[in-house]
Amino acid sequence: MTEAIWYSALSGFSTFLGTMVVVFWGTLSARTIALSLGLSSSVMMMVAYVELLPTAVQASRGSFFHVALGMSLALLLMYILHQGFSRLQNRTGVEVEQDLGRLGLVLSAAVIAHNAPEGAAIGIGFGATEELGITLAAAMAVHNIPEGVGMAAPMMAAGRSRWFVVALSLLSGSALPFGTWVGMRYLLFSPDVVAVGLVFAMTAMMWVVAMEVGPRAWKMDRRFAWIGALLGILMMYLLHELHSGHG
Numbered sequence: 015m016t017e018a019i020w021y022s023a024l025s026g027f028s029t030f031l032g033t034m035v036v037v038f039w040g041t042l043s044a045r046t047i048a049l050s051l052g053l054s055s056s057v058m059m060m061v062a063y064v065e066l067l068p069t070a071v072q073a074s075r076g077s078f079f080h081v082a083l084g085m086s087l088a089l090l091l092m093y094i095l096h097q098g099f100s101r102l103q104n105r106t107g108v109e110v111e112q113d114l115g116r117l118g119l120v121l122s123a124a125v126i127a128h129n130a131p132e133g134a135a136i137g138i139g140f141g142a143t144e145e146l147g148i149t150l151a152a153a154m155a156v157h158n159i160p161e162g163v164g165m166a167a168p169m170m171a172a173g174r175s176r177w178f179v180v181a182l183s184l185l186s187g188s189a190l191p192f193g194t195w196v197g198m199r200y201l202l203f204s205p206d207v208v209a210v211g212l213v214f215a216m217t218a219m220m221w222v223v224a225m226e227v228g229p230r231a232w233k234m235d236r237r238f239a240w241i242g243a244l245l246g247i248l249m250m251y252l253l254h255e256l257h258s259g260h261g
Contacts, residue, residue, distance in 0.1 A: 015198045018140040021151035022133050022194035026187030028155040029129075032162025033183035037176050044234040047167070050160030051231035052242025053249070058219045058227070060250045061153040066135075066216035069142055074209035084213025091131070092221040126189045129158075133193020134201060135215030140194075141202040142212070150215075154190065156246075157227075162186075164230070 074080035132154055140147030165186065166179050201211050231239035 015137075015195070017144075018137050018147055018198055019191045019194050021140075021148060022136045022154075023187075023191040025136065025151045025154040025158060026129065026133075026190035028158040029162040029165070029187040030180070030183045032159040032164075033166040033179060034162075035159075036163055036166040036170055037179060040170075045238045047160065047163055048231045048235035048238040049242040049245075050163060051227050051234070052239035053246040054157040054160050054242075055223045055228045055231060055239075056243040056246030057153050057156045057250055058223050060247060061150060062216040062219045064250075065146055065149050066139075066212050066219075069139075069146055070209050070212035070216065074206070074213075077209070080206060080209040081213050084210040085217045087210070088131075088214040088217035088221065092218055092225075096225060126186050129186060129189035130193035130196075131215065131218050133190035133195075134197030134211065135193075135218075136190070137194040137197025138201055138208055138211040138215065141198060142208055153250075156249075158187070158190075161227075 070081065070084070136147055136150045136154065139150040162183055166183065169179050169182075170176075197211065201207050228239075231242065
């Protein structure tokens with residue numbers, strides 16, 4: 015468990031790194047953010063389909079019930095979170111893009127909300143195989159850097175204190191190791207639960223890509239979003255080949 019929590023904490027720390035880029039170097043260009051978001055999208059998609067889904071099917075021993083249950087639970091939770099954030103945004107009476115400080119806080123809440131199940135996925139991954147756990151932690155780290163940028167940029171533009179932004183980033187990142195502890199402490203007592211948890215994590219990651227990260231990157235700059243996505247695919251392929259060569 016200790017190793018899994020350390021890897022998860024490092025993944026959560028990458029959110030802080032993304033925030034510090036904005037805090038010390040100023041707001042990044044839309045092209046740079048689109049590139050980083052596109053990269054994180056393709057990394058998450060490849061991990062979901064190439065790592066999580068096959069491992070989940072193997073853990074479930076081919077049972078469709080576990081796959082359907084994990085997907086249903088993830089879709090239900092992400093839909094509830096999405097609706098909650100939408101209602102919170104609509105209460106302002108103004109466009110979210112015009113209220114940068116509130117947008118940053120909403121994004122921070124969204125980061126915390128999905129970092130916890132992502133952390134649980136890392137814990138479940140380590141419970142399945144150490145290789146899967148490390149792969150998930152690395153993928154989360156890549157994803158969390160642009161996430162930290164996207165969270166900090168609107169708050170800095172709105173004039174929020176640097177210390178407030180940094181503290182909020184650390185709080186957001188800490189949800190990952192907490193989720194990992196919960197996953198390893200309470201969700202590893204049977205292969206069935208592991209299978210459902212892996213499918214849950216895969217579905218939650220795909221939701222974040224399809225509903226949050228991907229559309230935001232596409233809206234900022236389509237060309238650089240595509241470049242980032244291709245770079246992410248190339249990076250994951252090279253990492254896979256490197257690991258296979260060592261194996």
